[in-house]
Amino acid sequence: MTEHVKIERKDNILTLMLARPDKKNALTNAMYGALADAMVAAETDPAARVIVIRGEGDMFTSGNDVGDFAAIATGAFKGERHVARFLDALARASRPLVAAVQGRAVGVGTTMLLHSDIVLLADDALLSTPFINLALVPEAASTILMPMRLGYARAYEMFAFGEPLDAKTAHGLGLANRVVPRDRLHAEAAAVAARLAKQPAGSLSAMKRLMRDPAVLTAQIAAESACFAERLKTAEAREAFTAFAEKRPPDFAKLAG
Ligand code: COA
Numbered sequence: 001m002t003e004h005v006k007i008e009r010k011d012n013i014l015t016l017m018l019a020r021p022d023k024k025n026a027l028t029n030a031m032y033g034a035l036a037d038a039m040v041a042a043e044t045d046p047a048a049r050v051i052v053i054r055g056e057g058d059m060f061t062s063g064n065d066v067g068d069f070a071a072i073a074t075g076a077f078k079g080e081r082h083v084a085r086f087l088d089a090l091a092r093a094s095r096p097l098v099a100a101v102q103g104r105a106v107g108v109g110t111t112m113l114l115h116s117d118i119v120l121l122a123d124d125a126l127l128s129t130p131f132i133n134l135a136l137v138p139e140a141a142s143t144i145l146m147p148m149r150l151g152y153a154r155a156y157e158m159f160a161f162g163e164p165l166d167a168k169t170a171h172g173l174g175l176a177n178r179v180v181p182r183d184r185l186h187a188e189a190a191a192v193a194a195r196l197a198k199q200p201a202g203s204l205s206a207m208k209r210l211m212r213d214p215a216v217l218t219a220q221i222a223a224e225s226a227c228f229a230e231r232l233k234t235a236e237a238r239e240a241f242t243a244f245a246e247k248r249p250p251d252f253a254k255l256a257g
Contacts, residue, residue: 002030006056007038012197013190014038014048014095021057026065027108033082039089050195051093052189053116054079054100055109060125069134070241083108087140090115091217094205096196100189101125102182104164106159111140114149117208118192119176121167123183127175130162134244135236135252137227149174156200193203224232 004025006017016038018025042048042182048190055061064083071077090112099116101109110127121127129146131138138146146155149200150173154172158165163250167179171193182189196204231237235255 002028004028005034007034009047011194011208012047012049013052013193014042014045014050015052017055018053018055018061021055023065024059024062024104025055025057026062026111028065029068029077029079029082032086036082036085039086039093039095042095043093048095049201050096050193051099052098052100052193053112054186054189055102057103059103059125060099060101061109062104063109063130066134066241066244067225069136069232069237070245073237073241085222087221087225088218091221091246092214094208095201096193096208097203098193098196100185101127101176102185104128107131108140110139111138111142113175114140114142114145117161118196120185120189120192121170121176121179122182123167123179123244124182125167125170125176125179126164127170128162128164129159132160133162133250135226135234135250136231136240137224139221139224139228141217141224143224144216144220146151183211 004020006019008015016035018031020026020031032156039051042051068077093115096118097116098118099113100120101113102122104126105113106128107130110129129138129142146158154173165173170176171179236252239252239255240250
């Protein structure tokens with residue numbers, strides 16, 4: 001359990017709120033664990049017909065906690081890592097997933113949107129995937145899902161440079177259902193979730209299975225995770241994490257590829 005994920009059940013809707021605003025909702029191992037547990041439990045909970053995921057404060061999430069990445073890279077991290085369970089739960093989720101995004105959605109904050117069935121962006125949303133900037137590789141099956149959405153050229157560029165897409169551009173590229181004013185975001189998410197909760201749940205989940213095959217997604221996640229684990233151990237990644245901690249830009253040019 002962690003106080004950094006708030007879980008609410010109401011009117012057949014399960015709301016998962018990322019609640020670590022002082023760290024821009026950066027996702028810790030414990031937060032991944034809480035999200036995974038809630039999503040797995042929802043699969044057999046008749047009162048969780050729809051899942052809403054949102055963030056507290058001024059941004060959705062700044063992605064994986066970079067300090068956790070550094071701890072894994074140096075071997076300082078001990079215990080079970082829950083991120084794999086979270087990604088698995090995303091890939092296998094049969095419940096409709098609604099994401100409500102204000103401000104930044106960094107890294108997994110953006111790649112989890114590729115697993116969300118309805119994505120609402122506030123007009124201040126900025127989506128970015130700076131995995132390469134951290135000398136890592138994209139995850140969450142985004143190496144197939146992002147090119148499917150954007151086409152290879154745009155997906156490659158988005159990953160290679162990690163530059164954010166604003167809400168209007170992201171919507172235009174098919175990453176979101178609509179852009180809404182910031183102060184309407186959560187009301188709109190609640191409204192679309194309430195509509196989905198009234199639809200036949202069995203039919204919605206059967207449709208989702210036909211539209212996205214969990215076996216394909218989990219196989220890609222496994223391939224990405226193996227590569228990601230290798231990249232975490234590299235000198236490039238050490239430089240990226242040290243630079244983040246020292247609040248300076250990384251210098252990769254000094255390192256061989
Ligand atoms: N992991 C760990 N800590 C993070 C974090 C992350 N992903 N994102 C933000 N934080 C921390 C900052 O270190 C800072 O902590 P401090 O107050 O102890 O110094 C605090 O959250 C506030 O962040 P700050 O950078 O001051 O906010 P900002 O609004 O100026 O910038 C971001 C927000 C998201 C642009 C910036 O924090 C950032 O680039 N974070 C890293 C994102 C990232 O690379 N994620 C991994 C993707 S794979």
